[in-house]
Amino acid sequence: MPKARLKIIPLGGLSEIGKNMMALEYQNDIIVIDAGLMFPEEEMLGIDLVIPDISYLVENRDKVRGIVLTHGHEDHIGALPYLLPQLNVPVYATKLTVGLVSVKLKERKAFSGAKLKTVSFGEKVSLGQFRVEFFPVCHSIPDSAGLIIQTPIGTVIHSGDFKLDYTPVCGEPTALSRLAQLGGQGVLLLLSDSTYAELPGYTPSESVVGETLDRVIAEAPGRVIVTTFSSLVSRIQQVIDSAAKYGRRVFIVGRSMSDTVHMAIELGYLHAPEGVLARLDELRGLPHNKIIFVTTGSQGEPTSALVRIANQDHPQLHIIRGDTVVISASPIPGNEGLINKTVDTLFKQGAQVLYNKVAPVHVHGHAAQEELKLMLSLIKPKFFVPVHGEYRHLSFHGTLAELVGIPKENIFVLEDGDVLELNQQSGKKTGKITYSNVYVDGLSVGDIGSVVLRDRKMLSKDGIVMVIIAINQQTGKLVGRPDIVSRGFVDTTESSEMIEASRDLVAKVLDHGGARPADWSYINTKIRDTLNKYYYDQTRRRPMVLPFMVKV
Amino acid sequence: MPKARLKIIPLGGLSEIGKNMMALEYQNDIIVIDAGLMFPEEEMLGIDLVIPDISYLVENRDKVRGIVLTHGHEDHIGALPYLLPQLNVPVYATKLTVGLVSVKLKERKAFSGAKLKTVSFGEKVSLGQFRVEFFPVCHSIPDSAGLIIQTPIGTVIHSGDFKLDYTPVCGEPTALSRLAQLGGQGVLLLLSDSTYAELPGYTPSESVVGETLDRVIAEAPGRVIVTTFSSLVSRIQQVIDSAAKYGRRVFIVGRSMSDTVHMAIELGYLHAPEGVLARLDELRGLPHNKIIFVTTGSQGEPTSALVRIANQDHPQLHIIRGDTVVISASPIPGNEGLINKTVDTLFKQGAQVLYNKVAPVHVHGHAAQEELKLMLSLIKPKFFVPVHGEYRHLSFHGTLAELVGIPKENIFVLEDGDVLELNQQSGKKTGKITYSNVYVDGLSVGDIGSVVLRDRKMLSKDGIVMVIIAINQQTGKLVGRPDIVSRGFVDTTESSEMIEASRDLVAKVLDHGGARPADWSYINTKIRDTLNKYYYDQTRRRPMVLPFMVKV
Numbered sequence A, B: 001m002p003k004a005r006l007k008i009i010p011l012g013g014l015s016e017i018g019k020n021m022m023a024l025e026y027q028n029d030i031i032v033i034d035a036g037l038m039f040p041e042e043e044m045l046g047i048d049l050v051i052p053d054i055s056y057l058v059e060n061r062d063k064v065r066g067i068v069l070t071h072g073h074e075d076h077i078g079a080l081p082y083l084l085p086q087l088n089v090p091v092y093a094t095k096l097t098v099g100l101v102s103v104k105l106k107e108r109k110a111f112s113g114a115k116l117k118t119v120s121f122g123e124k125v126s127l128g129q130f131r132v133e134f135f136p137v138c139h140s141i142p143d144s145a146g147l148i149i150q151t152p153i154g155t156v157i158h159s160g161d162f163k164l165d166y167t168p169v170c171g172e173p174t175a176l177s178r179l180a181q182l183g184g185q186g187v188l189l190l191l192s193d194s195t196y197a198e199l200p201g202y203t204p205s206e207s208v209v210g211e212t213l214d215r216v217i218a219e220a221p222g223r224v225i226v227t228t229f230s231s232l233v234s235r236i237q238q239v240i241d242s243a244a245k246y247g248r249r250v251f252i253v254g255r256s257m258s259d260t261v262h263m264a265i266e267l268g269y270l271h272a273p274e275g276v277l278a279r280l281d282e283l284r285g286l287p288h289n290k291i292i293f294v295t296t297g298s299q300g301e302p303t304s305a306l307v308r309i310a311n312q313d314h315p316q317l318h319i320i321r322g323d324t325v326v327i328s329a330s331p332i333p334g335n336e337g338l339i340n341k342t343v344d345t346l347f348k349q350g351a352q353v354l355y356n357k358v359a360p361v362h363v364h365g366h367a368a369q370e371e372l373k374l375m376l377s378l379i380k381p382k383f384f385v386p387v388h389g390e391y392r393h394l395s396f397h398g399t400l401a402e403l404v405g406i407p408k409e410n411i412f413v414l415e416d417g418d419v420l421e422l423n424q425q426s427g428k429k430t431g432k433i434t435y436s437n438v439y440v441d442g443l444s445v446g447d448i449g450s451v452v453l454r455d456r457k458m459l460s461k462d463g464i465v466m467v468i469i470a471i472n473q474q475t476g477k478l479v480g481r482p483d484i485v486s487r488g489f490v491d492t493t494e495s496s497e498m499i500e501a502s503r504d505l506v507a508k509v510l511d512h513g514g515a516r517p518a519d520w521s522y523i524n525t526k527i528r529d530t531l532n533k534y535y536y537d538q539t540r541r542r543p544m545v546l547p548f549m550v551k552v
Helices: A055-059 A095-107 A176-185 A206-219 A233-245 A255-266 A305-310 A336-348 A369-379 A391-403 A450-462 A496-511 A520-539 B055-059 B095-107 B176-185 B206-219 B233-245 B255-266 B305-310 B336-348 B369-379 B391-403 B450-462 B496-511 B520-539
Strands: A006-012 A021-026 A029-033 A049-051 A064-068 A091-093 A116-118 A124-127 A130-136 A145-151 A154-158 A187-193 A224-227 A249-253 A291-295 A324-327 A352-354 A381-387 A418-422 A427-432 A438-441 A464-471 A478-487 A544-551 B006-012 B021-026 B029-033 B049-051 B064-068 B091-093 B116-118 B124-127 B130-136 B145-151 B154-158 B187-193 B224-227 B249-253 B291-295 B324-327 B352-354 B381-387 B418-422 B427-432 B438-441 B464-471 B478-487 B544-551
Touching: A006 A055, A006 A187, A021 A145, A029 A130, A064 A124, A091 A095, A095 A116, A095 A255, A154 A176, A154 A381, A176 A187, A176 A369, A187 A369, A206 A224, A206 A233, A206 A324, A224 A305, A233 A249, A233 A255, A233 A291, A249 A255, A255 A291, A291 A305, A305 A336, A324 A336, A336 A352, A336 B391, A369 A381, A369 A391, A381 A391, A391 B336, A450 A544, A450 B450, A464 A496, A464 A520, A464 B464, A464 B544, A478 A496, A478 B544, A496 A520, A520 A544, A544 B464, A544 B478, B006 B055, B006 B187, B021 B145, B029 B130, B064 B124, B091 B095, B095 B116, B095 B255, B154 B176, B154 B381, B176 B187, B176 B369, B187 B369, B206 B224, B206 B233, B206 B324, B224 B305, B233 B249, B233 B255, B233 B291, B249 B255, B255 B291, B291 B305, B305 B336, B324 B336, B336 B352, B369 B381, B369 B391, B381 B391, B450 B544, B464 B496, B464 B520, B478 B496, B496 B520, B520 B544
Parallel strands: A029 A064, A064 A091, A091 A116, A154 A187, A187 A381, A224 A291, A224 A324, A249 A291, A324 A352, A464 A544, B029 B064, B064 B091, B091 B116, B154 B187, B187 B381, B224 B291, B224 B324, B249 B291, B324 B352, B464 B544
Antiparallel strands: A006 A021, A006 A418, A021 A029, A049 A438, A124 A130, A130 A145, A145 A154, A418 A427, A464 A478, B006 B021, B006 B418, B021 B029, B049 B438, B124 B130, B130 B145, B145 B154, B418 B427, B464 B478
């Protein structure tokens, strides 16, 4: 009897910071891997978040056996508070990831009925005809997992986000020998992280950063302020270790940093020798060279502790000449401007600032080309699908797979919503499900469409001009002078003459309007055409012109 | 008799791409160095350009002896069309720079009476008590100059934008021995380019890129599309040279690229062997591996040739599977998103894309730390002012100067509008002139202030809601139902119920308005408060609420 085909459907993840999600489907069973969110791109004006479109999963709700999470970063778990109310299935993850998801669900008061299941490395979970085993990988958050998924037609390996770090600071190295062993037995499909597939060579070990941090902390003449991602527990561990070594005390600043540090200590992912961590009220009287602050703000977020400190807007802390600030993170694409501004502000106040461009104070958590090739070579999958990254990253990863000997026809670069079907012999893109970005703006999920975004774009560029006219219901004639109000278009004082002139222009147009002055759509168009042209001639700007009629 | 003090006043330049401009003032003479523009930052919504504030120069117009330009990039000459009408003084520059300024003035039909003077390297120009000599420096545009400025109290050297390239592709290497000789004689002040002062080491020679381009052009299986800055003449020269070597023909695509290439050939800065350059109508029938296109679009500009080709929106050209696209430029900060999108689109259509992250296809035109130290060491100035760059770059450059032995008290990191006064013994910041960014938006220069920008920001985030109410003049009572129109706030179909409910809410508030219903400012505030709260509760969004009253 010919076996059924395995379907692979990416539901997100074509972006560096991108709402990673994927469905695997076999007959009546679907499992979902990750449920991430994406921060909006520049042109998504006013949007808070972007999440995956799960219409396909909702339509096939009775098939969905569970959601499996690889690790606790926002781009892998952040959409859960929005999706779980629609798709209440069990969620499987390692201990820290479950902890982070719980915090997130509680914060958003999103969903109290979530079925969160903690899974250990090596444990196997049966989800319909799928059997899922978690294995450890190194990444920039502890407890990161890859997945070994047994399916009726063969083994699927999902790398999660990973790098190869033989000297990790927290947790175990990526489980290479287990993967090599599976490779020897035959692997049907590898799904592997492409985020850094552009970069030649190897990604350095986390411990490299420790050496730099240690030197900085040893040599800094005054206070040291280290900012990083709150989830980058290994980085915080290294700061604590150096602090202990040089007799400095560590002050954790900012709520989200405090929350994560406390959870990580409680769960045993972070270790602080007695007396190293301190509360802000213990600051007074401590010599400057005995002080380290650990704060959020590595992305220049306006409400973060570091940015408030830089802007002299923090209730307790401000920069003192001689402070050393270490930005131990790399910019998430799009945040460069905010970060640069923060660095400039810190320099102006007399701080010395160290960041990735000028000193090795950060390494990222993704495999570069040689590591990706090693992974491909150990696992030797029959089929390969690059995941996690923009199209160019997936393309480069596809090329790497070709280089190590996977036949071109077995490599599939997919886009969100593509359906890839595999049997043991061959694979084929067989279609595309309906898929689009889902925008979260305030309380609403999915109500913002292209019209609203187009309007916001137009408003942001040249503002708006409202024209209010009163028309006599009986005669259809204009009553009084048209009124004009603008916002974001011109300086209303300096341009008052032009605005007055345009009121007269509208009056004139309506007077000579001819044919059907009572026909609102005609009047509306007439006013807009006239003012669009007039304002463009006068200013070379194109505000949104919005006429409004009051019948009196 | 004690000599007067020399004043140094930066009027722009605190940005990587930044409207560089500076004034030197001695008694009754002012000379201006450069007159650049800046492209708007993300939060400057709808702004086309930012130019320097020249109020100080306009106030002291009778002192200004001339504008001296170092080279022809936008951030050094782009503000001239806006400033010359206000400040009609002679402009001095080398031949290509004068050519580019003429084109720019003609394009903008800005100013026909400009007094442009071409100056050769080594030639000396007297401007009041200043004597200015141009010397050659290497940068990413030919005919780049540094300035040796003799003043009554000593020699000032301005580096222009420069790097040290001992094997430049066009023009002469930076005039190091001349500078060393001046250093021996004593230099009062060095003003030096800080753009890449963050980067350790040396900037590679332009000829390094030539080797990569040559290999790409030799090995590409099909057509090659090279995109770069149109002013990067040396890059275009290297493409033409390799094309000639491998029997490919070069098609220049796009108006601005064609214009610059033709001017550069005419003025003798670019050399093409007979038969290498071709017109688009000669394309037909040519084998793909005999074709090179040179286009604009290296910054992902939506109207550029490359982006239109990528978006299948170019009248003559589209991507063919097997094309090799070389983006021979680095992203100007802020353009990363547009460029990445273009690269992804090209990959999706089957092109191979090479860019700076994956292959050495670009070097920039600014000195890195070792070169900056060499410059400081040769010139050995008494005083040092880092120029060209954001505050962090200037700070790093200041630190480099300290390292090579310039006393800290003789190094001045200035901000726009600062006034530094020097005599032969000491220097001091003595004040600050009025200085602010000047925004160009359409035809207007300087009319956009903080209110308009704040409104645009608010509109871009959550849109606008207009409320129109009719009030009976006699009774002061509401006539009919309030009207509400929104743009960029919510999907008006999906949210029609909420909008209807908010109309009723306004009516209710006005009915119960109490005290002084005829007082418009009271009504206005009341409506805004009510709707702000209601909409925020319903949506967590904060649209601009704009009530409008018609008296009937």
